[in-house]
Amino acid sequence: MPGGWTWSYEGYDPAAERLRESLCALGNGYFMTRGAASESAPGPAHSPGTYAAGCYNRLVSNVAGRQVENEDMVNLPNWLPLRYRMRPEGAAPGPWLSPDHPQLTEHRQSLDLRHGTLTRRSVFQDAEGRRLRVEQCRLVHMGDPHLAALRTEFTPDGWSGTVEVEAGIDGDVRNTGVARYRELANRHLTDTDTGTARDDTLWLRCRTVDSDIRIALAARITGTPEEAGTARTALSPQRVSRTVTLTVRPGRTAVADKTVALHTSRDPAIGNPLRAAVDDALRAPEFPRLLELHHRAWEQLWQRAQIDVPGKAGLILRLHLFHVLQTLSPHTAGLDVGVPARGLHGEAYRGHVFWDELFVLPFVNLHFPEVSRALLGYRHRRLPAACQAARDADGAGAMYPWQSGSDGSEQTQRFHLNPRSGHWLPDHSRLQHHVGSAVAYNVWRYCHAAGDTEFLHNQGAEMLLQIARFWATRAQWDPARGRYRIRGVVGPDEYHDGYPGAAEPGVDDNAYTNVTAAWVLMRALELCRELPEARRGLLFEQLQLTPDERERWDHVAHRLHVPYHRGIISQFDGYADLAELDWSGYRKRYGDIRRLDRILEAEGDSVNGYQASKQADVLMLGYLFPPDELSGVFRQLGYAFDDEIWRTTVDHYLHRTSHGSTLSALVHAWVLARVRRAEAWTYCEEALIGDVADVQGGTTAEGIHLGAMAGTLDFVQRGMTGLEAGDHALWLDPAPLPELSTFRVRLRFRVHGDVELRFHAGRLTVAVPDPDNTAVTVRLGSRTVTIPPGTTCSIGLPDV
Numbered sequence: 001m002p003g004g005w006t007w008s009y010e011g012y013d014p015a016a017e018r019l020r021e022s023l024c025a026l027g028n029g030y031f032m033t034r035g036a037a038s039e040s041a042p043g044p045a046h047s048p049g050t051y052a053a054g055c056y057n058r059l060v061s062n063v064a065g066r067q068v069e070n071e072d073m074v075n076l077p078n079w080l081p082l083r084y085r086m087r088p089e090g091a092a093p094g095p096w097l098s099p100d101h102p103q104l105t106e107h108r109q110s111l112d113l114r115h116g117t118l119t120r121r122s123v124f125q126d127a128e129g130r131r132l133r134v135e136q137c138r139l140v141h142m143g144d145p146h147l148a149a150l151r152t153e154f155t156p157d158g159w160s161g162t163v164e165v166e167a168g169i170d171g172d173v174r175n176t177g178v179a180r181y182r183e184l185a186n187r188h189l190t191d192t193d194t195g196t197a198r199d200d201t202l203w204l205r206c207r208t209v210d211s212d213i214r215i216a217l218a219a220r221i222t223g224t225p226e227e228a229g230t231a232r233t234a235l236s237p238q239r240v241s242r243t244v245t246l247t248v249r250p251g252r253t254a255v256a257d258k259t260v261a262l263h264t265s266r267d268p269a270i271g272n273p274l275r276a277a278v279d280d281a282l283r284a285p286e287f288p289r290l291l292e293l294h295h296r297a298w299e300q301l302w303q304r305a306q307i308d309v310p311g312k313a314g315l316i317l318r319l320h321l322f323h324v325l326q327t328l329s330p331h332t333a334g335l336d337v338g339v340p341a342r343g344l345h346g347e348a349y350r351g352h353v354f355w356d357e358l359f360v361l362p363f364v365n366l367h368f369p370e371v372s373r374a375l376l377g378y379r380h381r382r383l384p385a386a387c388q389a390a391r392d393a394d395g396a397g398a399m400y401p402w403q404s405g406s407d408g409s410e411q412t413q414r415f416h417l418n419p420r421s422g423h424w425l426p427d428h429s430r431l432q433h434h435v436g437s438a439v440a441y442n443v444w445r446y447c448h449a450a451g452d453t454e455f456l457h458n459q460g461a462e463m464l465l466q467i468a469r470f471w472a473t474r475a476q477w478d479p480a481r482g483r484y485r486i487r488g489v490v491g492p493d494e495y496h497d498g499y500p501g502a503a504e505p506g507v508d509d510n511a512y513t514n515v516t517a518a519w520v521l522m523r524a525l526e527l528c529r530e531l532p533e534a535r536r537g538l539l540f541e542q543l544q545l546t547p548d549e550r551e552r553w554d555h556v557a558h559r560l561h562v563p564y565h566r567g568i569i570s571q572f573d574g575y576a577d578l579a580e581l582d583w584s585g586y587r588k589r590y591g592d593i594r595r596l597d598r599i600l601e602a603e604g605d606s607v608n609g610y611q612a613s614k615q616a617d618v619l620m621l622g623y624l625f626p627p628d629e630l631s632g633v634f635r636q637l638g639y640a641f642d643d644e645i646w647r648t649t650v651d652h653y654l655h656r657t658s659h660g661s662t663l664s665a666l667v668h669a670w671v672l673a674r675v676r677r678a679e680a681w682t683y684c685e686e687a688l689i690g691d692v693a694d695v696q697g698g699t700t701a702e703g704i705h706l707g708a709m710a711g712t713l714d715f716v717q718r719g720m721t722g723l724e725a726g727d728h729a730l731w732l733d734p735a736p737l738p739e740l741s742t743f744r745v746r747l748r749f750r751v752h753g754d755v756e757l758r759f760h761a762g763r764l765t766v767a768v769p770d771p772d773n774t775a776v777t778v779r780l781g782s783r784t785v786t787i788p789p790g791t792t793c794s795i796g797l798p799d800v
Contacts, residue, residue, distance in 0.1 A: 033140055168241025
């Protein structure tokens, strides 16, 4: 398709099928279905899955001799099954066909990014040379979030007869999409029941074992031309299907349509999920009209989220944006859900919510602020659980969990499996308390980008002040240093979860944790001063926030300890005492050392003993804060910080990071674009291809990396433009890479409406397309330009 809107795969490759299923998944923010073949059963090559946002369930498993409870995003009943077989005139029925059948001679699948459809084209040929062309179009409706559909077209070549089509719903599903979880309990559905609503419409209902979420699906299955009197229905407790027989002739196409509705008891304004699903399936338009409405909904989305980059990078960015929009669409704004780290595309990380909104919301803020607000609402509704967690840890305020699911309790696993060694190991990543700073950061940035003072002064203020209170009580005074210290944490690096030989987990004074905590405390104090007097009084009374406590916040915010060594910001206190790793030796022995922690553990060693990071840690500070703001935080803390210190720090960690997370390349590209531009593209390119090339070696098949995908979009939107949405102007500080020097983005700027930025040939063109909007002020270096509505302005860029 012209303009780079199609993501295609030629031929059928069973070894790559599960990766393709993730990248060809279709969703609408309410639910997602992986791009598995409708003809194929689960197995080594196929991992069908349908996941509804926020639909979790807990099960108890035996792990390393202990009873362990895990909460998972539930794999729902499979609505995809549709298989077929040829019956030439005068012959017996042939075998059921699928891409895995030896009669397959041609195969191609195409993901239409513009219109949100997956099309698969296959050709089968039997021993007598009779050919059957099959084309199937799939959609998960972006207009009506409860609907999905399949249209399958059959065209014979050189024969006449019938095609028998069997389609239905399978409730006998488990969470088996991640190999290392397969020893754990995985049957989340119970009380499955099936039935029919009328001759052509089937239904299946069930519920989750522990969370008691009721789930219902209904499917309307029709065929044209259908042989009269041949249709039949098969019912069992866990499966329901309808079989239709289609008459086929050479050169004439027969069609089977399957329209599906999905509802759960978590839906807003729901009564009976089964009644809602059946009604939707019965009333849904025919496929051509469904497709038309689906296209229209996608066109409206693309209008709000334009990002145009030429070439291969542009196509990959469009794929990334497609998957962000499918996971977090305008429908998400009506749901109680967070940002799942792996999208709704698979079962990795059990569908949990980590800190990934830190990488997702900056992009979403400037296109779908109502979605950002809803996602922050997920955090606010779980503020009581975060406050209880802080009290349970003998603290105060709000301690948000590293991994969240349904109710805001800590869902980080207690043990994790090293597939290299086969060992189950203690998991201390729940000590990543910096997730609270991420929540506060997201509140602050969203409210300022969207101009949403109402949220900032209410739900946002409650979260921000409680997180600040947590950090103030978590910090302990060290008289010997004359500084406050935060001990026993795990930083973003994740490799270092303790000191070599230490009995207790955690490290002390992780620089990222302490600096962001200081930033949170200062923003909380700033907010206290800016709140309207009436609101301030009510909030202080509600939180029992005294002047003495605010004074302590100020004291901690100016005296938190940040360790240094040899003029470099240390990742944590004691980091400089760790051994240097033989990086070249390990690369020579193992090739891919992204998961260095697993390699060392399998050797009987530990990454805790080395200056080796999984991903950006200290350098995350350069991702979060513009240079002036970062410098200001260090000055506030009383530490030296200048360009030379930052460059030296970047150089140090650049050569001591294994990039075991897809986020690492993104952060390094962002930081290097300002510090060592010639090297930035290498990391930018890795961030772009991270999922499409599955650089982590099999992880994308378990679900895409939503933070990295959204982060690449934001790298173009903010990283290379230096874009900051101020109170009354757009501030720009461009740092385009030579490989990405031409691009265009469209964003929503507060009350001003849509603004279009185009970078090309050393110039910036700013357009305010809607003549009914208000003028937009752009500040670029020392220049200030005001663009009236309905006009365009071109500005020469400074040499960068």
